[in-house]
Amino acid sequence: MKVKTNIFLLGIFSMLLVACSSTGTTDTEDTMMEDASAQEVAPVVVETVPTTPTIRADQTYIGGTSMANGGAVVNKSDIVLYFDFDLSTLTPQTRAALTRVAAALRTSTGRVRLEGHADERGTREYNIALGERRAKAVYDFLVLQGVSASRLETISYGEERPAANGTGERVWSQNRRVEIK
Amino acid sequence: MRSTISRIVLAFYLMTLGSLASAELTIEVVSGVDQQTRIAVVPFAWEGRGIAPSAFDQIIANDLRLSGLFEIIEPQNMLSFPAPGDEINFRDWRVLDADYLMLGSAAIVDGNMVAEVELYDVPSGRQVLGRRLTAGPEDGRDVSHRVSDLAYEQITGIPGIASSRILYVTDSLNAEGQRRYRLMLADQDGAREQLVIESAAPIMSPAWSPNGEDIAYVSFETTRSAIFMQNLRTGERRQLTNFVGINGAPAFSPDGTKMALVLSKDGNPELYMLDLQTNEFTRLTDHFAIDTEPNWTADGKSLVFTSDRGGRPQIYELDLQTGRIARLTYRGDYNARPRLSADGRFLVMVHRNEGIFHIAVQDLTDDTLIIVTQTDLDESPTISPNGALVMYATKINGNSILAAVSLDAGVKYNLPATTSTDVREPAWSPL
Numbered sequence: 001m002k003v004k005t006n007i008f009l010l011g012i013f014s015m016l017l018v019a020c021s022s023t024g025t026t027d028t029e030d031t032m033m034e035d036a037s038a039q040e041v042a043p044v045v046v047e048t049v050p051t052t053p054t055i056r057a058d059q060t061y062i063g064g065t066s067m068a069n070g071g072a073v074v075n076k077s078d079i080v081l082y083f084d085f086d087l088s089t090l091t092p093q094t095r096a097a098l099t100r101v102a103a104a105l106r107t108s109t110g111r112v113r114l115e116g117h118a119d120e121r122g123t124r125e126y127n128i129a130l131g132e133r134r135a136k137a138v139y140d141f142l143v144l145q146g147v148s149a150s151r152l153e154t155i156s157y158g159e160e161r162p163a164a165n166g167t168g169e170r171v172w173s174q175n176r177r178v179e180i181k
Numbered sequence: 182m183r184s185t186i187s188r189i190v191l192a193f194y195l196m197t198l199g200s201l202a203s204a205e206l207t208i209e210v211v212s213g214v215d216q217q218t219r220i221a222v223v224p225f226a227w228e229g230r231g232i233a234p235s236a237f238d239q240i241i242a243n244d245l246r247l248s249g250l251f252e253i254i255e256p257q258n259m260l261s262f263p264a265p266g267d268e269i270n271f272r273d274w275r276v277l278d279a280d281y282l283m284l285g286s287a288a289i290v291d292g293n294m295v296a297e298v299e300l301y302d303v304p305s306g307r308q309v310l311g312r313r314l315t316a317g318p319e320d321g322r323d324v325s326h327r328v329s330d331l332a333y334e335q336i337t338g339i340p341g342i343a344s345s346r347i348l349y350v351t352d353s354l355n356a357e358g359q360r361r362y363r364l365m366l367a368d369q370d371g372a373r374e375q376l377v378i379e380s381a382a383p384i385m386s387p388a389w390s391p392n393g394e395d396i397a398y399v400s401f402e403t404t405r406s407a408i409f410m411q412n413l414r415t416g417e418r419r420q421l422t423n424f425v426g427i428n429g430a431p432a433f434s435p436d437g438t439k440m441a442l443v444l445s446k447d448g449n450p451e452l453y454m455l456d457l458q459t460n461e462f463t464r465l466t467d468h469f470a471i472d473t474e475p476n477w478t479a480d481g482k483s484l485v486f487t488s489d490r491g492g493r494p495q496i497y498e499l500d501l502q503t504g505r506i507a508r509l510t511y512r513g514d515y516n517a518r519p520r521l522s523a524d525g526r527f528l529v530m531v532h533r534n535e536g537i538f539h540i541a542v543q544d545l546t547d548d549t550l551i552i553v554t555q556t557d558l559d560e561s562p563t564i565s566p567n568g569a570l571v572m573y574a575t576k577i578n579g580n581s582i583l584a585a586v587s588l589d590a591g592v593k594y595n596l597p598a599t600t601s602t603d604v605r606e607p608a609w610s611p612l
Contacts, residue, residue, distance in 0.1 A: 160383035
């Protein structure tokens with residue numbers, strides 16, 4: 001009885017072996033004995049190669065608001081406030097300037113956009129956060145000075161829209177800024 | 182005849198158009214490993230009419246060279262040029278000190294490209310690989326990359342990445358002096374560059390879904406930041422977020438069903454989870470500091486991210502089940518934008534050392550940290566899908582370019598653009 005079971009299992013095992021080898025060597029197998037020293041021949045495996053997607057030219061979206069002169073020049077009517085590296089604190093000069101801005105805004109109407117920016121150093125998403133922190137510092141100061149919060153919108157461009165192109169502290173100091181528009 | 186000519190004209194027109202919009206990345210290998218494997222890739226036998234549609238063996242040799250692990254035996258030094266099925270005289274290859282020999286042929290059969298390839302271990306004369314590959318008649322480059330990957334995996338034991346792709350962002354001024362931001366797609370070697378989208382407003386933070394077809398990125402086209410998702414094959418595109426404040430740093434979960442991202446609608450940047458099936462948002466962090474740049478662990482159970490909750494930007498890990506947060510980095514006063522290797526062992530990040538920004542690799546098993554780049558302003562590291570290389574952006578001569586380095590810093594290459602375009606934020610596709 002035990003012998004019979006073993007023979008039965010052996011039968012299944014050899015069937016599995018046949019099944020394995022028939023999937024491993026398909027009908028396109030080539031015999032590739034080239035050299036007397038070639039002891040083993042790897043079976044030819046057939047496969048279809050996945051290809052790269054082709055982007056349809058009519059689907060490349062063009063949009064967004066443009067900035068004149070590559071964004072390198074700030075409009076003369078804009079007020080620009082500058083910050084120290086990796087900081088969002090308002091310097092005494094900035095606070096004095098903002099006090100005058102707040103006075104003007106209290107007697108005017110319309111929405112005001114506070115755009116925060118960073119220099120190129122550091123990572124891009126972190127700089128987006130840093131630019132927002134700078135815009136928020138200006139926002140908080142203006143609200144404390146009596147400007148209606150509903151008129152103010154903050155946005156951060158991080159290091160994506162530099163005011164000055166290039167590298168070095170002179171350039172960086174121009175890019176760490178909040179523009180009031 | 183006429184249609185043939187107009188097709189040629191159209192092809193030329195499209196090529197010209199393409200070159201105008203593209204940055205045309207090229208490759209220069211800076212260094213490879215010391216003990217390189219010597220491989221001979223015999224020029225492929227072309228069994229179709231006319232000239233071969235693709236320089237198979239040259240693409241394969243270039244892929245292998247680019248890995249830094251191989252030294253290529255050039256065809257002019259070869260003593261014989263066997264094709265698959267030919268008898269091989271192994272003495273011809275042993276005298277050249279070849280470790281491996283690759284033979285190939287290609288033909289068009291019933292309108293499809295069919296390539297045969299054989300790889301031999303030269304010292305033993307043993308065949309170690311035999312493969313027949315089929316693809317479209319124009320897909321010679323895909324076939325070649327696939328063959329490189331098969332050989333690479335056979336020889337090194339880890340998957341090759343020649344078939345993988347990269348997304349990246351370019352930034353340049355157009356003829357009117359206006360800034361143009363473009364999201365581009367290319368082979369990992371910079372070839373076959375394609376424009377995905379173009380905008381006058383910034384494009385940032387491209388990310389791949391694990392399916393290799395869906396991507397996500399940040400676009401400012403609505404005058405605010407918003408996260409978009411797009412299918413590369415169908416072009417279908419949808420806006421995922423439209424909140425006040427920051428909408429940024431999208432990262433697909435390893436199973437592709439969720440996305441970690443950053444929103445500042447609550448007052449400051451926090452990590453959120455978006456369920457891509459139900460479109461429900463779940464807040465993950467609650468801290469007055471900046472929390473940003475999430476990246477998933479391979480098991481999908483945790484996120485690593487950047488936070489300045491300790492006063493300076495450092496890397497933290499958030500356990501999504503318990504909500505517990507642990508700090509991972511202590512060396513240096515600025516560590517940001519973490520990327521984890523698929524095996525979870527290596528943490529790759531932007532690291533500031535004495536005021537200079539480098540890419541650093543921290544081994545999480547013993548917390549040793551090595552700096553793998555020598556340039557300055559290195560940023561946006563992305564790990565190759567086989568975990569062998571890190572691609573990143575750096576500045577050379579005032580322009581931002583892409584470069585790659587192995588995790589042990591032994592292999593290095595640059596992908597300089599041929600035009601004065603800023604190329605940045607590479608994102609390496611899955612396999």
